Structures are given as structure tokens and as C-alpha cells.
Amino acid sequence: MISEAIKSQFEQFVGKDNVEDNQASLLAYSYDATPGFQAMPHCIVSPRNAHEVAAVVKLCNEHKIPIVPRGSGTNLSAGTTPLQGGVVLLFKHMDGIIEIDEENLTMTVQPGVITSHIIAAAEEKGLFYPPDPGSMHISTIGGNISENAGGLRGLKYGVTRDYVMGLEIVLPNGEIIHTGGKLAKDVAGYDLTRLFVGAEGTLGVVTAATLKLIPKPETKKTMLALFDDLETSAEAVSAIIANRIIPATLEFLDQQTVRVVEDFAQIGLPKDVGAVLLIEQDGPPEVVERDLAKIEEICRLTNAVDVQVAKTEAEADALTSARRTALSALSRVKPTTILEDATVPRSKIAEMVREIEVIAKKYQLTICTFGHAGDGNLHPTCLTDARNEEEMALVEKAFEEIFHKAIELGGTITGEHGVGAMKLPYLHLKIGEAGVEVLQGIKKAIDPNHIMNPGKIFSESERNRVVI
């Protein structure tokens, strides 16, 4: 697909060392963290600046070569799997923090910066960048922006989208545009910044971003509330929110998840309880104390077995870090973990949890549930083995039912992982056929040759692909 002539042009644009097409390298970029998806690209290109990106994209557009921009490949919807081959674009050279503007409280970064480095750099200046996806120590900000990543602090602080103020984007035709800026208000035209955040790399390539920072909360405290079962814990979650308290983090984990996380992290999580709520509140000390006391009271009223407050910051950090490993730790039980992120309104969490249990029983599958309970974002995870085709077909069916149920409850098929290739067959459930057509129309206007991450979000023609 990529001729020697085109390859040598790539080499001219970005330097010989930054173009690779040996089969080992191609294989190393044939996957992301999504089970069951793998496809070989034809070429790996690592540009060093926006102009080199533009040159590469323009050439690809002329020759209709697919491009998949890739951060660290941690996404969970097969968003960076090069399903139609072509070029995988890496940002390992574009990994600098360009500026921290302490007057406007913004940070301008290149797409290859690791998320946790952004958080650390902000905190060094007494500032705060809240989005903290589970993979924040590995993921890049470019990936976070393209997937509109969420995280543990989403409940109180929102998601990546809420912190992107401006973008530099290379369009499929090779033009470089700048959207938004360091502006609290800006209504000049359509909100292109919001359009490109979460576009999953299907509309263009993000080459720089201006992020919003906020003052760093004075303190934070972390506690665990233990319950007999997941449903009761979900009721506590709804009760906390209904009592007008918005914790920074409100995560739940079912028993199986707690067990595997404890096996890995060994920080003394209780392995014998049915469910655990991980709650964190930040802010001025008096507010944190008051909220925690109230949350404890609510948890006890909703039949918590026990409530424990982390004694030190190290203990608190150990708890949240351990939570981040939940998905991967579950694969200690079975080799393949298929995870979804169906999301419902907060008030419906207990009901959704119940439905997941019913569905799991119906198909005789092991589905563990953990997730961002506070914002209704569940992570039902099926423990299976990709080699067992029969069971994989059941997994497929079970998740389809879960999606339908989530929609029925006023929810969505994906809260934070993106549609990618994995949830492509179900997009219409959420936004309807007319909605899909709008997306297709936007795509056509910006990327008429379908070179940008083709086969993601929606298919060019019809649906009916399987999840796995």
C-alpha cells in the first residue's frame, strides 16, 4: 500500500530514523489495550513538529493512505488499532510542555506529554489539572484529548473536555488550524475545540493543546466504606449525591475486583466484604472534614458494614493507585478481560448494577463490576478467555443487552472509553440513525477521503460488526 517512493518522501519529511516499516515494529503498533483487535499497519512515522505532521498528512491524503494517530496505546475501544493498515503516527518527539501561564492559569503542551507529567507540573506551581484517567502514568494528553478521557475525579471536576481551551490541529488536507485559546469566553463560530475533543482521531491530528488549570485544593482525604453487596453500595452512592455532596472521587468495586486488586497491591483491602466504596473529598480542611462526616453518616444509614478513613496521604494514594489497576488485575483470574463502560444517570446506578447481575446469570458469565459510581460510569468487566469462541459469543450477547438496558435507563453505551471499533455497532442505539448521519456528514466535510482513523465510531457504509 505504501510504495518506496512514498516512504522516501516520508523520510524526507521527518528524517530516515523516524520512518519504520520492519515487521517487528509494525507488529508492535498493531494493537492497543483492547482485547481481540489487532491489525498490521504499513508504516510507522514519528514527526517532530506540526509542520512535519502536516506534510505527512497531506501526502497521505493525496494517496488515500489511512492514518492512525497513536499515543501510548492504552485505549479500550480499539481506537488506535490500525484496522485498515496505513500509517501509525507517533508523538514521541512531540512530548514537551511548551508553557505554564500562571497569569491565565493555562498550560500549553504537545500531544506526546504523559498525562501524569502534566498533573505533576501543574502541582509544582500550586495548580491543578484534574482529569486523571486510570492509565494516567502511561497515557498521553493527545490520546486523552482524542478519546475525551475521564477518570476518578470526573464526578466533581469533569473530564478532559472540560479542561481543553484551545487546540492546534492538522486537518486531513494538511492545513493547520487553531481553535479556541486562553479565553474564558469565545463564541466566534462553531465550537471546534469541543468537536475535536473526543473525535477519536477521525477528523484530524492534534499537534498542541492549551489546557485549563485551576487552583490546587488545599487538602484531601480518602475513605473506604464497606458493604455486604454492590447494590447496597450503589444505593449509598445515590444517597450521597442526593444529599448535595459531590465528592472528588466516588468509586466502587465488587468483591471479586477487591480481591484481585488486593492480591496485586497488598495494601490491606478487606477481601471478605461484598463491595467497597472508595471516597475522596478535597478542598478547604473544614469542608473536607464536614463532608466526610456526613458521608460516613449516610453510609452507615445505608447499611455500610464499616467505614475507614485513610490515616496518611501515602495510605490514601495507595488506595487510589490500587483502584487504577482494577481492570488489569482482573486478568489474574482469567486471561481475557472484556470491559465496557456503560453509563447511566447517577440515580439509576443501583438498578443498572442489578440488571448486570441478572444478565451475567442469564448467560452464565463472570462479570465483575467496578467503576466511577459517582458519575454513573460503570465498568462491567467480563472475565473470559479469547480462545473460547463459544463463550465469546455469549459475552457479545450479554454486552449487547447491557447496552440496551443502559439506554433504557437514560444512559449511554460509553461514558469515557470512546466508540472506536468496539462499540461501533451500537452507536445508533444512543444517537439514532439520524444522529449517525450527522456525524457522517461532519466527517465527510472535514475528511472527504476517509483517511483519518477509518473504521472507527461509525463505518463508512453499514453497521453490524461484532464487538469482539
Place this chain on the structure above:
Amino acid sequence: MMSTEEKARIQVSFKEKMDYNELMNCTRCGFCLPSCPTYIESGKKEINSPRGRIALMKGVVDGLIEPDEDVKRSIDLCLGCRACEPVCPSGVKFGHLLEQARDAIYQTNNQSLPEKAMRSIFFNNLFPYHNRMIGAVGLLGFYQRSGLQKITRSVGIMNLFPETMRTMEKVLPEVPKKKEMKQRQRHFAPLRERKKNVAFFSGCLMDTVFMSTNDSTTKLLQYAGCEIVVPKTQGCCGALHGHSGEQNRAREMAKRNIEAFEAAEVDYIITNAGGCGAFLVDYGHLLKDDPEWSERAQAFSNKIKDITSILVELEFDKLPLRLDDQIVTYQDSCHLKNGQKTFIEPRKLLQSIEGVTFVEMHDAGRCCGSAGIYNIVESEMSMQILDYKMEQTKKTDAKTIVTTNPGCLLQMKLGIEREGLADQMDAVHIVDLLVEAYENAEKSER
């Protein structure tokens, strides 16, 4: 270049030797990436990351790719430091996968000539034979003591060798005399109330080149209240063989050691080299498919304990320990930390020494680049990794860098020499420092 037949042979070998279930356990979440020195130092090349390497291994088994030079390069460039293991939520045993892959590649015999010669000399003809080890180290001693070293250095013969080897020649410790190496004491009585019976795994390199460190180890055990036996028929642990694709050779050596220690009925088998210890702990896995040996191997492995770990258990850190005022930092031995999960104990011991200001170095758990003979066969990457390590070391302002493995010790000495800091910084094995601290305190108390 590899021939087509050779690739085909390796591919078959991959299918036979790789543990497919273990390959499947990798969920490709990428949590290992930030921990991998070669991923970071190669500018974030996925192919040089644990996740990438597992994908390549699986790709070869699945027939998606051929085991070509690039695949081999990726496997070769791995340090085997296993920093990816403790951070892996899925619990993938990368060290085992690496050994299987190297076994699959190297059993088809396609190493580059100098590398093959190096492996053959050290691994097969020297390390396993204690007498030959003594002979070789004896020659080194002759070289150091006879004035030959002086002449060689002044004539500049060493300039003919690569830079790493040249510096290495400078930092090798002054080795013991042949006679001393041959007449090793085999039994030691405790020097206080007896608390434990232990056997000491003396190692090949440790009992020759680093003999004085072994002597310090037995002294510490005596001070801590141990009765010690040092079985005579023990030999090299086989780690270097196991890590570089010579599994069968490693198994033979394991059996010899298991036999040697079975006779001694002890509470623990003590090691003072992180690299050896991690391999000894793994004998159970190494011989798991051998019905005659698997149980015996596991029993052996269960008794392995690092010197720092038993010292803390016996509360050696509560005894008076004193040194001149100085800043001390600690460089983890990868295999002690990642293989034996021992990293709190060395720090605890160092912090208990009066006069010592312990400063934790940033990324102390990241490999120093020594990794067996990696610093010789993969010199460029090794030195890049060492440069980073020295940068972090310098920031601590430490006078003393403490290590728990001979390879790390030499590598840190190499780093000090390369930085031109020999007059203000020194690298030592933890046991040598502890003996000094103990005897110092004892002297001043008298």
C-alpha cells in the same frame, strides 16, 4: 542475517518453548511501559518495551511475524531487570517469558561470533568450575600484583579494548591469592546466642573475585547469632546461563546445588548477591517439569533468603552500628527487588547506622545497566542507562553508594570512574559497610 531455514527452526522452537498461557495473561494495558529502562532510553520504542516484547513473542508463536533480526534485537536488548513484574497488575512473569524466548532463539545457535566466544568462555568453561574460577582469578591476581598491570596501563595496551572493558579493568577489586581461595572455611560458630542454623551460598564470582565480601557476610551472620555451614560441593547458581538461553545447562547446575544443600539441615540458605538469589528462588520453576526434582527444587527455593533480610529478622539493625559522618545512598539490585521483593531491608539497615545520612536516590529501583554481561555485549545501551543512574546518584551528594549484587557493584564503580569522581565517591557492597559499622561501634565501646 538469518537464513530462512534458521528462522523456521526458531519459529518451531518458539512454539515448543513459550508458555502460551503466560503470553495470554498480558492484557496490553501498558502499565509496564514507564518502568522499562530500554523503552525509556530508546526514546519510547514500543518494540523495546515489555508489552512490545510480549507481543513479538506471541506474534512469532502465532505465525504473524518471523523471528528475524529485529525480533532477536528486541529480545537481546532487554536487560532482564524484571522491573516490569512488580508493576504488572495482571502478574505476568516476564522473566520466565524472556528466558523461554532466549532459549528458543539461542538453542538454534546463531549468536554473533564474539558474543558466542564470550558466552562459551565464561558460561561453559569457567563459572561452573570452581577450580578453573580460582585459576582464572589467580591469574588476575598475578596480573594485579606482579606489576604487569602497571606496565600494561603505562604502555597503553588496554587502549586496544573497548572503553567499557578498559574502565572495567580499572575498577576490578584487588583479588585474593590462589591459596586463600582454595582454603575456605566451611563452618562458622555464632558469636552470640545461637538463633538460627543457616547455610551460605557462596557463589562463583563472589567466592573468588569478591572473596572479602563473602568473608564479611559470614562475619555478619556470626555477629547476628547464626551457625553457618558452607557446603563444599555447591557451585555457580546458573543465573547467567538461564537468562541467556541455556536452560538445560542451568538445570544441571541447579541440581548440583540442590544436592549440595540438602545434606545441611538448615533454617535458611543465605545469599549475598541479588542476581543469584533471584535465580535460586526460581529453581522450583526451573525444574517444575522434572518429577524427580520439582519438589526438592521447591524445598530448596523456599529456604533462600538474602543476607539483608535475615539481618533484619534477627534485629541486627538494633545493634550498635557506627560510621564516620557521611551521606549514603542505595542502588537497588533489580533481582533482589523485583525477584525477591527485598528492598525495605537494605534501607532499614543503612538507616540504622549512626553517622549515616541516608538519602534516597530518584529512581533507585531502576536498573544500573550491569545486567550480567549486558554491559559488555550491549555496551552502548548499558552506558546510556548508567549515565542516567550517575546523574541521579550525583544529585544525592552521597559519598557512598551501596549495592547488594556484584554486577551492580562493578557497574557503579564503573560509573564513578567514568564520571571522574573516584576521589569523592565509592561504591560498596552492603555487607562490607555493615561489618565496618559494627566493628567500629564495638571498638569505640570498649
